Amino acid sequence: MKGNLQDIAISIFSICLQKGISINIQWIPRGENSKADYISKIIDYEDWGVSEFFYTFINDLWGPYTVDRFASSRNAKLERFNSLFWNVNTEAVDCFTQNWSDENNWIVPPIYLVLRAIKHVIACKAKGTLIVPKWISATYWPFIFNKNMNYRDYISDVIEFENTSGIFVSGSNRKSIFGTEPFIAPLLAVKLDATRITRP
Structure with missing residues (x-):
């Protein structure tokens, strides 16, 4: 048919x-x-990722990374990855059930999970790199910068990418704002290190 x-x-x-x-x-x-x-019938509406070129650039700078916390078998950047649903070779379904300490975590979460990811890094006293849009009105923004635009204690560096061409890669959801059309907002690579902080 x-x-x-x-x-x-x-x-x-x-x-x-x-x-x-x-x-x-x-x-x-x-x-x-x-x-x-x-x-x-499950549709992963957040099925998008970043390009290999962009990942390699950040990995060379702040890596090597040991586990990809928000991935699928199609877009994982590392052999060890966590996924939203069961995938072939996934190490865990739901990365928040895992202890992120003693790892250098690659963190490219769906937007609605960014704040939870930052809080999980803090709770686990972990480290890694978070990739997020530069959206100053987002709920996660105060957890990156304080009101004086200084980094939070658990952030050691931030790189801003004004031109995001070639960074995002679309997945199965062709209606995602990431990867299907030119994404015009700047992007941040945020280096997180909560291994030495005593409180959030």
């Missing part, structure tokens, strides 16, 4: 024929396959 699926089916059949592989197909009613049906 759908041309693209027919093409995939023919491709699979051709490979099986060439390799001597036999496939037995079994139809399972939706009512008996509810978990797989549910998973197939």
Whole structure:
């Protein structure tokens, strides 16, 4: 019924024929396959990332990083990564269930999780690099700079990128503001180090 699926089916059949592989197909009613049906309908609206070039630049500067805290199997920058949903090779689902201490964390969270990520770094007395838009009205802004525009105690450096061309990479959600259209706001790379602070 759908041309693209027919093409995939023919491709699979051709490979099986060439390799001597036999496939037995079994139809399972939706009512008996509810978990797989549910998973197939999940949409990750925050499926976007940063380019390899940008990651390499920051990694050369402040790395090496040991774990990618907000990733998927498609956009992970490291072998060790945490994901929002189960992914092949994910080390953990929900990075906030993990202890971030003793790691150099690569942190590119969905915007709604930026503040929680900063607080988790503080709670774990961890370190890493946070990539966020320069949005002074955002809830996370006072946790990066105080009212005098000085870094918070757990921030050791900030780099501002005015031109974000080539930094963001789109994922499966083509309606995301990151990666699908030119992103006009500046971007911050924030070096976090809460290993020595005694209080937030």
